[in-house]
Amino acid sequence: MTTDWDDLRTVLHVIRGGSLAAAGASLGVNYTTVARRVARAEAALDLILFERLADGYRPTEAGLRVAEHASGMEERELDMMRQLQGRDQRLSGRLVLTAPQLMIGPFIAPVIERFVAAHPKVDVTLKANNELADLARREADLAVRISSSPGDTLTGLRMAAQETASFAAPIWAERMAIGPEAQVDWIIYEQYAQVPKAAQARFPNSRVILTCNDMAAMIGAAVAGLGVVRMPMFLGRHTPGLVQVPALEPQSYMDIWLVGHPDVWPSAKVKAFRDMLVPEFRARRGEFVA
Amino acid sequence: MTTDWDDLRTVLHVIRGGSLAAAGASLGVNYTTVARRVARAEAALDLILFERLADGYRPTEAGLRVAEHASGMEERELDMMRQLQGRDQRLSGRLVLTAPQLMIGPFIAPVIERFVAAHPKVDVTLKANNELADLARREADLAVRISSSPGDTLTGLRMAAQETASFAAPIWAERMAIGPEAQVDWIIYEQYAQVPKAAQARFPNSRVILTCNDMAAMIGAAVAGLGVVRMPMFLGRHTPGLVQVPALEPQSYMDIWLVGHPDVWPSAKVKAFRDMLVPEFRARRGEFVA
DNA sequence: GTCATGACATGCAGTATTGCATGCCTAATG
DNA sequence: CATTAGGCATGCAATACTGCATGTCATGAC
Structure with a gap:
């Protein structure tokens, strides 16, 4: 019936x-x-x-x-x-976070550690996902995102500005020291597909040695000495075995945002996490720029 | 989860x-x-x-x-x-109708009989309910209602105008024949609670002998000779054992509507039933007025 | 005070729903 | 043409869900 x-x-x-x-x-x-x-x-x-x-x-x-x-x-x-x-004012239950995979180690993890110590009854789930979680579907309560805007229907907090630069194993710094005629091998992110124009101008003997769709893999390759990678400042600085090289001038990149759905934003758990995360990023904003 | x-x-x-x-x-x-x-x-x-x-x-x-x-x-x-x-264009499946209890015998039942003969695969359900069925909840697909308007959100078709008059057992016609001084006993519908003013004026010796909340019961009482009942014209005419008496002039009453929800209205079953019911009422509209 | 009524908790048994394993079919691949 | 993979139908056993019966508690009537 x-x-x-x-x-x-x-x-x-x-x-x-x-x-x-x-x-x-x-x-x-x-x-x-x-x-x-x-x-x-x-x-x-x-x-x-x-x-x-x-x-x-x-x-x-x-x-x-x-x-x-x-x-x-x-x-x-x-x-x-x-x-x-x-509307949940309790500091218990599930809290789902999402952040770019490579930002978690140096920036998110320390905050989570302090958070769970302060609020032991909250079960934190962390989605290290490069695909955007759908916050309207509550795939996550709070997201750290690298983007130029927070998104139409989402509440956002701009935590830091960012710059990119070129990083590589130390040997590449030595090779480039000889001057503009140095041979520079690039490891390029799939979407760009070619050597940055500014790098080509500065080192005419630049070439693509490897194209890759995964930044973690590219970092691995760079540490192994394959070549130079353009990456966010913080990433290069926090990766042991990499140094900044002059293949490319630092240039501005997308900002780091903390975003959430306006419905979820007032939750006590969400607020408590924000109150730890935002100061952390604000205090360390220097690590994202040259 | x-x-x-x-x-x-x-x-x-x-x-x-x-x-x-x-x-x-x-x-x-x-x-x-x-x-x-x-x-x-x-x-x-x-x-x-x-x-x-x-x-x-x-x-x-x-x-x-x-x-x-x-x-x-x-x-x-x-x-x-x-x-x-x-959107169902099939002439099969359930069709739920609702109509005032006392209108079913003389007017609705004959149409249903023809309808099921013409469309044997339709299962007709009839709710003889004096309470209004909620057509938005699909408690019924189509409703015959006595009212002054079809309702805000409903599609309606005015099928006939109506009048009421006074009816009673034949003995009351004889009693009133003596003139305005005759004693008239009324059976009154609960909501009105008193003898109609016009009746009081015409027969000053009028009184309420019984108040009742159910028209079927009132008709039973009238047939038994207890008194006079004001009722829709069609009801008095179709009740064996009752005759119209001059206790009250015929006066206009609420119209008879066929109403349905606009979403449901185009259904093939609903349309087919309408196409039989409306002509029936239109052809017999004379039975509702003096 | 006793009784009756309405509303809910709980244990148990029957039933309906679910998941697994197997088999068939089609489309894509080599 | 054989093979693999994706998609679905069906039979059977395990499980989860449901309904019934019984018991408790509070409220209101007599």
């Missing part, structure tokens, strides 16, 4: 994921269960929501319509989850 | 119903199950939603907040249900 709300949510996840297996994964249940819930929803609504094709479930128009409304229900649920977290 | 939507709905029903038992009844499950779902929701959200008092569950502030959002989710679900019904 009356529809089961979880079955509606299951339909939504099938359409989002594109398959029973994907829906099962995102719901944390076996895909068999997903298939049966879909069948139950169809029986309850007296509608065919998916065509069973050999290569998977294809939503019918009715299925899309159901998913659309289920999505609206989910939005309301997420509103709720955020607001509950935002 | 992730909240169960049905548990949220259960919380909503507990707050709406005021008790576990009431919530269980409206959800169609045992109240024990309701209690366990509430406990599960609390565990999942890590929040106390209700205080367990000796005289029942009292919602906490967090509980009210959860219910508020769950209510938003429910609204979205109802939107969906209505729209699915509205």
Whole structure:
């Protein structure tokens, strides 16, 4: 008679994921269960929501319509989850943080250590994720991000300005000491794909020796002596085995922001963490610039 | 980790119903199950939603907040249900009608008979309810109502104008034949509580002999000869054993409307029923007025 | 004071839901 | 053409959920 709300949510996840297996994964249940819930929803609504094709479930128009409304229900649920977290004045329970992988060691970890000592009943989860966590979905409560703006719907706090520079193993400093004719090998981040123009001008004998999609790997390669890497100031300074080299003048880079969803922002846990993290960054802002 | 939507709905029903038992009844499950779902929701959200008092569950502030959002989710679900019904072009499945109890026999039943003959795959449910069914909640797809307007958010079709008159057992016609000095006993609908002024003027010896809250019962009393009843024209005419008496001049009364929710209105089943019902009323509109 | 009523907690047994294993089908790959 | 991988259907066993019965507590009626 009356529809089961979880079955509606299951339909939504099938359409989002594109398959029973994907829906099962995102719901944390076996895909068999997903298939049966879909069948139950169809029986309850007296509608065919998916065509069973050999290569998977294809939503019918009715299925899309159901998913659309289920999505609206989910939005309301997420509103709720955020607001509950935002109004929670307790210093206990889960607090989920996310930050750029390579910033965690030198800057975030020490703060977390002090935080858990001060608030032992808070369970801190840290997502070292380079992909942006969806703060509206509460994938994280608070995020440290390197960007030029905090994002439209998010509350943000600019913690520090940043500059980049060129770093390499000490041997490269010696090689460049001979002057502009020195041969400079660059390790380049995938998205840029070529030697920075300013570096090319200063050392005409520059070339790309390696292109890579992962900064941690690039640092490893640089420490091993493969070549020069352009990276944020703080990274080069905090990586043992690297020194700053004159291949490139320091230049300004994206700022460091602390961002959160406005609903979640007032939470006692979030506030307590902010109150430790922000002063840390502010006090150490010199480490991010030349 | 992730909240169960049905548990949220259960919380909503507990707050709406005021008790576990009431919530269980409206959800169609045992109240024990309701209690366990509430406990599960609390565990999942890590929040106390209700205080367990000796005289029942009292919602906490967090509980009210959860219910508020769950209510938003429910609204979205109802939107969906209505729209699915509205877009359904099949002439099969459930069709729920509601109409004033006493109008069903003489006017609605004959139409239903023809309708089910023409569309045998439609399961017609008829709610003979004097309370207004909530069409937004799809308690009914289509309603015949006696009112002065169709309602704000509903689509309406005015099918006929109505008048009321006074009816009684034949003996009362004889008694009144002697003239204005005749003694007239009235059976009065609870809300009015006294003899209509116009009747008092015409027959000064009028009095209330019985007040009642149910028109069917009043008709029974009238047939038994207890007194005179003011009722819609069609009712008096279709009740064997009653005749119109001159205790009161016919006077205009509320119109007869066919109303539905705009979302549901385009449904094939709803349209097919309308197309039979409206001509019936229009053709017989003379039966509602003097 | 006793009794009845309404609301909830809890233990137990039956049932329905779930997950796993197996098998079929299609599409992409070599 | 064989092979692999992704996607789904189905049967069976384990599990989780549900409903029932019984007991406790408070409130209000007699």
